[in-house]
Amino acid sequence: MSNVRENLLLGMGNPLLDISAHVKDDMLEKFHLERNLAILAEEKHLPLYKELVDNYDVEYIAGGATQNSIRVCQWMVHVPKTASFIGCVGKDKYSEALKEAAEGAKVNVAYMEDESTPTGTCAVLVTGKERTLVANISAANNYKLDHLEKPEIWGLVESAKYYYISSFFITVSPPSIMKVAKHAAETNKVFAMNIAAPFICQFFKEPLMEASQYWDVIFGNESEAEAFSKAADFGTTDLKEIATRMMDLPKVNKERPRIVVITHGANPTIVATEGKVTEYPVHEIDAEHIVDTNGAGDAFVGGFLSQLIQGKDVDACVHAGHWAACLIIKRSGCTYPETCEYNPEA
Numbered sequence: 001m002s003n004v005r006e007n008l009l010l011g012m013g014n015p016l017l018d019i020s021a022h023v024k025d026d027m028l029e030k031f032h033l034e035r036n037l038a039i040l041a042e043e044k045h046l047p048l049y050k051e052l053v054d055n056y057d058v059e060y061i062a063g064g065a066t067q068n069s070i071r072v073c074q075w076m077v078h079v080p081k082t083a084s085f086i087g088c089v090g091k092d093k094y095s096e097a098l099k100e101a102a103e104g105a106k107v108n109v110a111y112m113e114d115e116s117t118p119t120g121t122c123a124v125l126v127t128g129k130e131r132t133l134v135a136n137i138s139a140a141n142n143y144k145l146d147h148l149e150k151p152e153i154w155g156l157v158e159s160a161k162y163y164y165i166s167s168f169f170i171t172v173s174p175p176s177i178m179k180v181a182k183h184a185a186e187t188n189k190v191f192a193m194n195i196a197a198p199f200i201c202q203f204f205k206e207p208l209m210e211a212s213q214y215w216d217v218i219f220g221n222e223s224e225a226e227a228f229s230k231a232a233d234f235g236t237t238d239l240k241e242i243a244t245r246m247m248d249l250p251k252v253n254k255e256r257p258r259i260v261v262i263t264h265g266a267n268p269t270i271v272a273t274e275g276k277v278t279e280y281p282v283h284e285i286d287a288e289h290i291v292d293t294n295g296a297g298d299a300f301v302g303g304f305l306s307q308l309i310q311g312k313d314v315d316a317c318v319h320a321g322h323w324a325a326c327l328i329i330k331r332s333g334c335t336y337p338e339t340c341e342y343n344p345e346a
Contacts, residue, residue, distance in 0.1 A: 004078075004310060009084070009161075009309050015088070015098050020058060035132055040134075040199070061334065062098050069164060071083075071105045074107045088112040117139040119138060120136060122135040145173060149179075165180070167195055178214075190256065192217035193211060194301060195228055197224060202231065215251070240270055240272075259273040268281050269300075271314055295334025299334060299336075303324030323342055
């Protein structure tokens with residue numbers, strides 16, 4: 001792996017500590033939540049976190065969509081500190097737990113610390129095999145461009161060759177996203193994002209579309225793709241057509257073809273790039289082996305990126321993404337064994 005080096009990939013996003021518990025549907029009803037959606041916490045959701053901790057057997061797991069993907073990628077690449085991550089945390093026991101988990105995964109973290117606000121948390125409500133996410137991003141919401149512009153932090157940006165940002169970060173610091181996106185385009189580096197959630201397309205359309213001009217790789221699941229299609233007035237719910245339309249959106253860096261990746265649960269993953277659309281069947285897995293789907297999408301992205309940063313083709317990237325997602329859903333949350341046994345040939 002001579003082409004893998006320190007700080008090859010830089011992630012930027014919302015570091016959150018997941019508070020995960022198995023609950024009944026009445027818990028969702030109590031807090032007016034829908035199965036399998038990801039939302040930002042409103043005032044009415046704030047009592048949820050204490051109720052989980054007080055009344056359920058909870059697990060605390062290092063989370064946040066981008067950080068999850070970065071951890072999985074780092075785990076699959078093996079070379080320590082290949083991936084770096086920046087975002088904002090509080091100065092408390094949760095941030096210490098997050099940092100310990102990230103550094104234990106060999107990720108280089110460079111958090112901005114906000115002493116006035118607690119570290120962000122995400123309630124993960126597991127009902128059956130599905131998960132509903134309610135993020136109270138707290139300190140993560142306070143990330144500032146001036147942290148990114150600090151010489152030691154911008155040095156991480158300049159030395160990286162690949163960038164990955166979940167669109168959840170659009171709710172926090174669009175200027176930071178655009179600064180990295182423009183740097184990537186100007187230096188012909190790879191800029192990747194994830195649509196993240198349907199509400200991003202509904203309520204943050206303008207910054208999302210501004211960033212879209214810089215997408216070299218864009219990920220999304222079927223509901224996110226349909227929400228994007230509606231926001232962009234594509235006039236279709238056909239995932240292949242949506243992928244094609246997204247592929248053909250205006251692009252600043254014309255040196256690189258855009259890769260659009262739409263996952264669809266147990267259905268084939270759709271990839272549009274260089275004028276064609278390809279479907280990739282996912283690995284079959286018996287329902288009895290599924291623990292929960294929390295982190296499956298993040299793991300797919302991490303697996304995909306682990307091959308992308310090594311210069312592998314799209315087929316290899318999707319294969320690794322499917323393998324990582326398949327492994328994660330057999331475990332609780334976005335966690336993995338100590339040793340990665342991924343075999344690209346299997």
